[in-house]
Each structure stands twice: as structure tokens, then as C-alpha cells.
Amino acid sequence: xxxxxxxxxAVGLNGAVxxxxxxNQQVSKLCEVPExxxxxxxxxxxxxxxxxxxTHSGTTQIWDTQHNRLVRNLYGH
Numbered sequence: 001x002x003x004x005x006x007x008x009x010a011v012g013l014n015g016a017v018x019x020x021x022x023x024n025q026q027v028s029k030l031c032e033v034p035e036x037x038x039x040x041x042x043x044x045x046x047x048x049x050x051x052x053x054x055t056h057s058g059t060t061q062i063w064d065t066q067h068n069r070l071v072r073n074l075y076g077h
Contacts, residue, residue: 006048008065009041012039017053019065031070 003013007022010030015038017030033039033055041054050071053061060074 002051004044004048004051005046008044008048010036010042010044010051010065012042012053014038017042017051019051019077028068029061030065030068033057 001009003009009022011018011020016032017034017039019030020027022063026035026053031053032052034055037039037059038056039053040056041052043052044050045052049064051063051065053063055061062074063069064071
């Protein structure tokens with residue numbers, strides 16, 4: 001779980017990441033990993049628009065949360 005500088009909470013639950021906006025109270029699912037993997041960490045970039053998602057398999061995903069798109073996969077981290 002991590003809170004952004006733009007007042008958005010990111011939570012990793014099992015195999016999915018959810019984001020909750022404190023300003024409009026909306027929850028959305030950002031991403032999912034395969035069933036044999038799990039979310040192990042989430043952390044916001046300082047400006048609060050990009051989210052790093054760590055997985056049990058060692059992959060780090062960088063997400064653009066404003067456009068709900070995966071920017072990059074980093075393997076072996």
C-alpha cells in the first residue's frame with residue numbers, strides 16, 4: 001500500500017492492484033498478474049502519476065495511472 005502526492009491510494013491485493021482516489025471516492029483496478037504470481041509491493045513516483053508494482057516472480061512493472069497503461073516491465077528485480 002502506498003499513498004501518492006496527488007492523494008491517491010494504491011493497494012496490492014493478491015494478484016491485483018487497485019487505486020482509490022480520495023478526491024472522488026472512486027476505486028478502479030489498475031492491473032492483474034497471472035494466477036501463479038502475486039503483488040508484493042507498490043510505490044508511487046514522486047510526482048504521483050506513475051506507480052511501480054513489484055511481483056513475487058521478480059518483475060517490476062511501471063504503470064502510468066493517468067492513462068491506465070503499462071509503461072515498462074523490468075525483469076529480475
